[in-house]
Amino acid sequence: MEKIKKLFQTTGTKQGSFSIGVTAIVIAIVVVTNMIIGQLPEKYRNIDVSSTKIYEISDTSKDLLKELDHKVTLTVLAVKDETDDRITTFLSKYAGLSKNVSVKWIDPVLHPSALTENNAEKDTIVVKCEDTGKSTTVAFSDIIVQDMSSYYYTGSASESEFDGEGQLTSAINYVTSDASQTVYRTSGHGESTFSTTISDLMKKNNYNVEELNLVMNTEIPDDCDLLMMYAPTNDLSQEEADVLKNYLKSGGKVMLILGDTTSEQLPNLMGILSDYGMKEADGYIADPKRCYQGNAYYLFPQLSVSGDLANGISSQMVLLANTHGLELSDPARDTISVNAFMSTTNNAYAVTEDAQTEGSYTLGVVATESISKDDGDDTKDENSTDDSETRKSRLTVISSASMIDSQITDAFTTLENTTLFMNAVTANFDGVKNISIEPKSLSVEYNTVQHSGLLSLLVIFGVPIVLLIGGFSVWYRRRKA
Structure with missing residues (x-):
């Protein structure tokens, strides 16, 4: 026992125990933080890091949703787990901007009668307002638009545009407006x-x-x-x-x-x-x-x-x-x-x-x-x-x-x-307000230096050279010591 006590009284053991304690505290903080964040609404958990900001919602839509005084239901006739993540994410962020907009998912495989009741096809969003009695549909293919012209050159269609905001804002304006x-x-x-x-x-x-x-x-x-x-x-x-x-x-x-x-x-x-x-x-x-x-x-x-x-x-x-x-x-x-x-x-x-x-x-x-x-x-x-x-x-x-x-x-x-x-x-x-919103491009963006001025030369050559010289000087001093 004395040997064990002395073992835990050494400097190395104390430092190790401290490190283990700090690590345990950090892990606990991470776990608790993840549990708290997991309880937040999805609209706050999803951060738009896309290059073209496809989840960014314009002031036009925000103003429309803010002034919305009718209940609107977005009934999604699709299997949620099989739906493109971009559509599910955008729907949650969009609906989260108004208490009068709700999203309802219906699996058309388990409930095929829903297609007949809503007079719509699979992979469609039915936008409906009970107060006005008006409804319209937005197909997934209208949100993620395919460029069919590329089919003739490559044999497959490529995604060209994301029009989630434009389609949903137009649909909500239609079902809630009498004009x-x-x-x-x-x-x-x-x-x-x-x-x-x-x-x-x-x-x-x-x-x-x-x-x-x-x-x-x-x-x-x-x-x-x-x-x-x-x-x-x-x-x-x-x-x-x-x-x-x-x-x-x-x-x-x-x-x-x-x-x-x-x-x-x-x-x-x-x-x-x-x-x-x-x-x-x-x-x-x-x-x-x-x-x-x-x-x-x-x-x-x-x-x-x-x-x-x-x-x-x-x-x-x-x-x-x-x-x-x-x-x-x-x-x-x-x-x-x-x-x-x-x-x-x-x-x-x-x-x-x-x-x-x-x-x-x-x-x-x-x-x-x-x-x-x-x-x-x-x-x-x-x-x-x-x-x-x-x-x-x-x-x-x-x-x-x-x-x-x-x-x-x-x-x-x-x-x-x-x-x-x-x-x-x-x-x-x-x-009447202009609520027409253009789709966002899904084309791949490349980071290129368009103007090779002094700043570009400094970033490309100056910073690496400074880092190399600094690293070499530190290494040389330590070698001499």
């Missing part, structure tokens, strides 16, 4: 069609987009909330121009996106713009002060946005290519107010074959006019359901169709072209 907006897109004048990106964003906002051929039907439908013309190449007839003027005078909403056609080719359409204080400048606009990689015809406009137009705008980076410009003048009536929200710098040029005219040019503008019910029968809005004493007409003009061209919006996903465009559309509707 419905119809957008008529004109045809018959060589207009362009929306890209897939823009069509998807319009759908996410629950806008019903219909086509209206003004050549065959010169009457604006009663349910038209917004009339849109996208890059017409042929002019309106005088009869069509008169219909459009009367529609605006009666409180209608019109959005015009100009294409590559000059004002001389669209005299009747330009006559309407002239009444609202706008005139197209001759030539293409170049802005050497705010351009893309030295190409003055690929320019970044200066934005002057507020209210609905400013929602979600943070970087204020919008790219336009080979655009025409507008010059503002006095409108035909004093009741018309004209405000530009997109313009060049003062050092821009309108370039033609013969001249370069320096100045500041407008690239996006909104003209509004308050219409009184007492203005006469010719200005009464037969299409409007507004019972207020005044109605407000609105004409939004964007001078470049490239703003929503897929070659720009799909290639430069960090730009805010689509956000500003959707804000401009949404601003035409009272009490």
